[in-house]
Amino acid sequence: MSLRRSARLGAIPSLTAPMSSAAPAPALKVTRVQHNNSITKPRKPTIKKATTKTPKSKHTTPSLPTTSTTTATSSSYWDSTPTSTTTRPSTPPPLNRPVDPHRTNATLLTPHGSSINAYPTTLAEASPSKTGLPHPTATTGTLLDQGLAHLIATDPRLKPVIEAHPCPLFSPAGLAEQIDPFNSLTSSIIGQQVSGAAAKSIRNKFVALFNLPGTAAASADASAGVEEGGLAHSRFPTPDIVARCDIPTLRTAGLSQRKAEYIQGLAEKFASGELSARVLATASDEELVELLTAVRGLGRWSVEMFACFALKRIDVFSTGDLGVQRGCAAFVGRDVGKLKGKGGGKFKYMSEKDMLELAAKFAPYRYD
Template sequence: MTLRRSARLGSLPTIKPPLLHSPAPSKATRVQHSAVTKPRKAPAKSKKATPKTTKTQPNSGTSYWSPEPAVTEKQELDNHPSPTNAPILRPQTPPPLDRPVDPHRTNATLITPHGSTVNAYPAHAEDASPSKTGLPRPTATTGTLLEKATAHLIATDPRLAPVIAQHPCPLFSPAGLAEEIDPFNSLVSSIIGQQVSGAAAKSIRNKFLTLFDLPDTVAPDGHRHQKFPTPDQVAKCDIPTLRTAGLSQRKAEYVLGLAEKFASGELGARMLAKATDEELLEKLIAVRGLGKWSVEMFAVFALKRIDVFSTGDLGVQRGCAAFMGRDVSKIKGKGGGKFKYMSEKDMLELSAKFAPYRSLFMWYMWRIEDVDVAVLGG
């Protein structure tokens, strides 16, 4: 999958304001949360579809990949981001419901290069006082965050109630918040996936992993994953070696630069867990190969930050325009401009009232226009 692009779900109805009424989704349209989405199987009587290469939307900076079928040129503006490619370890026991979380901090559990895990807040509420953590007092727990967020969205605009009922968001659910994310793996994979098809990105990533000849790891669900190299291991590589995996000169430089920042301690799981939204954006945009949109998507889908809103995403723009009652098909016909569906000022004004849960609001703006969030990881 490439940046800011989406495949539409043909079977999902377009939700038009002000009613936002839709029939119940069929089994085929239910969103399943996964780190890397498997390609859809073609109907038994139809010919096997040949995946097409998607293009990266201009000004995207970077992209995430997935083996999801590519969109056509006709679907160019049905865009959305995608998840990280890091193996996600799904808990085999019921997810914890009492770990403190906060909209403006990382709510995912992050894996360090040496295999330990890091959370912004400690496991128990009694240990989460500002005097002990140096952070603001958490406003929710892993068991209450999604409930609070959806209640706020509905109270702010009741028209969202039907779409929320139809499409529960697993990203910020207790199970979603229990997933463990390797941020270095995620960011490297996003760079690898820039401007290439899902199949090409997967091939390059596999070749990249073979450069290090590391043993497989076994996830709690029993699945085996090839171990991802540490930043130190990648930083010791030279550009010619990285290019043998199929990386372009520029991508090899990006990956090496990112590894060096992690290896030096400038970037790391602890910093990514506790940084403010502003600090996170500043630190990651400084990395060559990571643009603002890429950082925003990493913050939402990997770090599980719930108050991020991307005005530069065309799918979000179109969803917001449709939500406000505009005929997006006519807007599309006019063409031109980065904010062809809705101005940035109008988008910011609309989203402001949904703070501090704008990531969830954004997720539903993708849904409003039938964007297939299964490939988003949500």
């Protein structure tokens, strides 16, 4: 499991969650950020509403240690996972679909095109007696607002950070994205230990491998009326097709021997039903980690990134991520620049025990 990609990125305190773009709070434009590890309010915050202007602020926010950007993990994982992993709806997102921080909040696609949600689409049908799951605690329209309110109430210093960094991931539109879990996990394996450009190239070759004339995937596309002439119209191969493909053929896409074996093993688990959209939607956080770390090529960090950025689980707290470690250390006032060159093994910026204790009060909205 590699942590290199997240190490390239800075991290605003990992316990913060950005504000929904759909939230009614005033939109603030940051005009200046101090370089002494503190954040100040904008000089002239404006309310984007009618023509009303607010007077110049005479106060600054409490000092809050920070570095350059928000949530290092968001880019470190998702930059290597192509956007074709998701399907963005063209219609307004639903606001009343039941969701819960500890279940999959995204809509998952099955290999054959149907969609799965952890809970039914109405609260009336989401009772524990019918679903076998805990009662949902929010809807797609309220989850982010509830989370942000909890974070700010727990530590008011987070408010200006949240206001300055909108979070589309858990907004109603973000929660309406449809995720193909096999596509996402396969892309994650492809992206391990290589640059983003290399991962994109290998993935394109991998998809093209199953969309060549005469292949089962190409026949399926033709029968479904999928337009030919480019990867933009190519269908990601289904697990059963990948599972039947031999390792030498998979390697022609540019995969290493091990990655080819990892992807074939992942495909076999989906093809057999051991993994499925339904299983991933309803599993608890602990069950999810246990199921996916049993797959060769998927370590705990990879599973946590998948849980947060693909499955849209909102209480993910990845202590093994360097960006999270740096954010936690900065949050408590440590000079992360001085800590960078020191030893300390996996947890050089802050011990795992200290991070878990720090984050406990923010649960169940610890999204980093």
